[in-house]
Every structure is written in C-alpha cells, then in structure tokens.
Amino acid sequence: MSEPVNPSVLRRMLSTPASQLDQLEMSPAKSLQLAVARGAEGFAGLTASVSEFREERLSLDGIVQSLEKPHLIHKLSTPGGINGLALWDSASVSALTEFLITGRMAAKPPQARHPTTTDAAVITGLLSRILEIFDQELLNVSDLPPVRGFKPSMTFDDARAVSMAFDEMAYRMYCITLDLGNGARTGVLKLIFPWEKKMAKSDAPSSSNSWKSDWHQNIKNSNVMVEAVLVRLSLTLEQMENLKIGSDIPVPLETIARVSVEGADGKRVAVGRLGQSNGFRAVRIAIGSPATDQQSSNFSAAGTNKDVRELAPNVAPTPTPEIQEQKEPEEADREQASEDKLTTKDEKFRNSA
Structure with a gap:
C-alpha cells in the first residue's frame, strides 16, 4: 500500500x-x-x-x-x-x-x-x-x-x-x-x-482650483447680450396708438448721463453715459457698482468724471439736444387761468377808458 x-x-x-x-x-x-x-x-x-x-x-x-x-x-x-x-x-x-x-x-x-x-x-x-x-x-x-x-x-x-x-x-x-x-x-x-480603462486624473483637471479656473475661463469667453436703456416712460393707450414714425418723445435731460446697461433678466449690470464711437452710438461705462442712481449722477455734463472709462476707444459724448421742458397738467392749467384773468382785466380797463 x-x-x-x-x-x-x-x-x-x-x-x-x-x-x-x-x-x-x-x-x-x-x-x-x-x-x-x-x-x-x-x-x-x-x-x-x-x-x-x-x-x-x-x-x-x-x-x-x-x-x-x-x-x-x-x-x-x-x-x-x-x-x-x-x-x-x-x-x-x-x-x-x-x-x-x-x-x-x-x-x-x-x-x-x-x-x-x-x-x-x-x-x-x-x-x-x-x-x-x-x-x-x-x-x-x-x-x-x-x-x-x-x-x-x-x-x-x-x-x-x-x-x-x-x-x-x-x-x-x-x-x-x-x-x-x-x-x-x-x-x-x-x-x-x-475592469476597464478609465480616464486617469492626469488627463482630468489636476485640482479643484484648476477645474474652477478653467470653468470660469470658458464662461468668460462665452457671449452674453446686454441692452442699453436710455429711459422708461409710461404712456396711455391713446398715446401709444398715436405714435408713428417721426413722433417726438420728450425724455429727461439727465438720462443721457445715466444710461442703464441691463442683462437678459432685466437687472442693471452697469451705468453709463450716451456717446459715440467711430460714428456709432456707444455707452461710456462707469467704474464701480451699477446699483444706485446716485453714482450715475456723478457724471459731469462734459463726461470728464474721473470714475468713468471708455468701453470703446475714442468715445465722445453726443451733443446735448435742446429738449422742451414738459410741465405738469395742473401747473399748465393754473398758468392758463392766470392768462385768462389778465386778458379779462385788460379788456375791462380799455372799456372803462
């Protein structure tokens, strides 16, 4: 065995x-x-x-x-x-x-x-x-x-x-x-x-900070649309119906110096002054927070404020148009009544003479 x-x-x-x-x-x-x-x-x-x-x-x-x-x-x-x-x-x-x-x-x-x-x-x-x-x-x-x-x-x-x-x-x-x-x-x-090959970390962003930096850079290179709003007005339906090509719409003079630059959501992202660049309308942007109107009032009439920089080269302010001052309805009625009284008194004086 x-x-x-x-x-x-x-x-x-x-x-x-x-x-x-x-x-x-x-x-x-x-x-x-x-x-x-x-x-x-x-x-x-x-x-x-x-x-x-x-x-x-x-x-x-x-x-x-x-x-x-x-x-x-x-x-x-x-x-x-x-x-x-x-x-x-x-x-x-x-x-x-x-x-x-x-x-x-x-x-x-x-x-x-x-x-x-x-x-x-x-x-x-x-x-x-x-x-x-x-x-x-x-x-x-x-x-x-x-x-x-x-x-x-x-x-x-x-x-x-x-x-x-x-x-x-x-x-x-x-x-x-x-x-x-x-x-x-x-x-x-x-x-x-x-079991299978996958992307190594050396092929991926090396760190969270690097990834964030690349992400922010890509976002900064993307296109966004903004609008320069000169003024917003409230009009009646009758006034809207009477609008036609060539109609004059009076706007406050100070709006030229505080144009609102707004994003797609309607929020203000900057404040600027209306001007020109190479024959085109342009907006000169103020440095700093765009949130308050007080900042925009700091622009001088000639556009020489030190807190302003040109968004495009050779931006010059447009000539200020003469805008007829609009009076409130009540004030206009009072002036018209005063003129009527003066006319009546003048006629009575001539008749008595």
Whole structure:
C-alpha cells in the first residue's frame, strides 16, 4: 500500500516551473506566476510558486464581501491616480512575516489573526517587488487590461474603509494560491484592478482650483447680450396708438448721463453715459457698482468724471439736444387761468377808458 502524498507536493508537481513559463506567450496570468517566484526569491530568498490562478469579474460589493475574514489590505495606485487592491489572507500574512523576520517557516500555521502594522511593513517590500516584475513582463504585451503601473500606497484597516475609498464599478480580480517554502505553507493573494480603462486624473483637471479656473475661463469667453436703456416712460393707450414714425418723445435731460446697461433678466449690470464711437452710438461705462442712481449722477455734463472709462476707444459724448421742458397738467392749467384773468382785466380797463 502506497503512502499518501502531501497535497503541497502535488500542487508543485502540477504547477508550471518558472523556467518553462519563459517559453510561453506572455499574459497577465503567466506574468504573475513569474513575478511571484522571482520576487519572493530575489527579495528574501523565499521559495514561492503559484499553484492555482483564476480571474474573476466582481463589483465593489463583491470585494467587500470577500473581506469578511481578516486580510492585510494594501491600496495600489498608479501615477495617473487609478486605484487597485492587494488582499493577503491571514495564512499568507503569518507565513510571510514569520519567514521574513526569522528566516524560517514552521510547518504548522498559527491561529488566524488580524494583520498588524508590522505585517504591513514587512510584506509591503515583497509586494512592491512582485508588482515591479509583473510590469516588466507585460511591457511589450499589447491590448492589456489596466493592470500595469500599480504600486502599494497605503493600507486599509477593514472592508468599510475600502467601500468608502472606491467607486461602484466593475473590477478584475486575479486570485492567486501561493505555495510557500517548498510546500510548507500556503496562502492566497488577490490582486484587484479596474475592469476597464478609465480616464486617469492626469488627463482630468489636476485640482479643484484648476477645474474652477478653467470653468470660469470658458464662461468668460462665452457671449452674453446686454441692452442699453436710455429711459422708461409710461404712456396711455391713446398715446401709444398715436405714435408713428417721426413722433417726438420728450425724455429727461439727465438720462443721457445715466444710461442703464441691463442683462437678459432685466437687472442693471452697469451705468453709463450716451456717446459715440467711430460714428456709432456707444455707452461710456462707469467704474464701480451699477446699483444706485446716485453714482450715475456723478457724471459731469462734459463726461470728464474721473470714475468713468471708455468701453470703446475714442468715445465722445453726443451733443446735448435742446429738449422742451414738459410741465405738469395742473401747473399748465393754473398758468392758463392766470392768462385768462389778465386778458379779462385788460379788456375791462380799455372799456372803462
């Protein structure tokens, strides 16, 4: 009767040696197998290989659910701001920390525990080396998913931190079963990357301030329509019906010096003085708040106020037309009655003479 074979020995026998992987067409799966073997051996002289490999597509909820048991959670980042994850299970953490600190690995794994900052500090260097070799192996491979350029940037304490730091989208997970120390121990490493390529932060605005600046610049370059309103009058319906081409509409003289510049919503945005520029009507704008009429009254008749600037070059005020002063109806009636009385008295005086 034959003796039972250690499962770790079977996994090593079934796994592809690193020397044979060099002769195969490169892919992310083959690159990871090479990276794990070479990274572990070159970093600490540890013998490691990949006994199982699978690729899965999962959501952010799927990632969070996979972290129910204790894991060492590394956040991975690219220079362009794309994020990923490296998840070490408790068995791989204890085995790697034990070997990297003491130089040996016990055959019996310790009880599962939560990773510590010491674990993170010890394993981060190994992870960096594995990802570096992974990148090098994929350097000349075309049509790759977004799996290159990642490096460890920080660690998360739990699944809740992951759910808050990552977007709800599709992710690509490489689940790698590790054979450590010639089969002495096993563990699982999960590398998670975005499923599809997306715009890196370097292609987007570099900061909120830069984005706001670009946005404001685009707004400033857009066209807006304003109206220069000389005066607003209230007319009766009869007066409106009698208007025709050539009709004279008397306006107050001071309106020439306080033309209201208004936006599309009818709100005043500036105050100016009526003038000319290259033979066309123009408005000379006052500097400062356009809200009050008191400002506009500061314009001198000749347009020489120091708080005024020309909106267009060579703006000159138009000659002030002679505008007949309009009297109130009651005042006109009183003057007419006075004239009638003087006429009556004059006639009586001539008759008595």
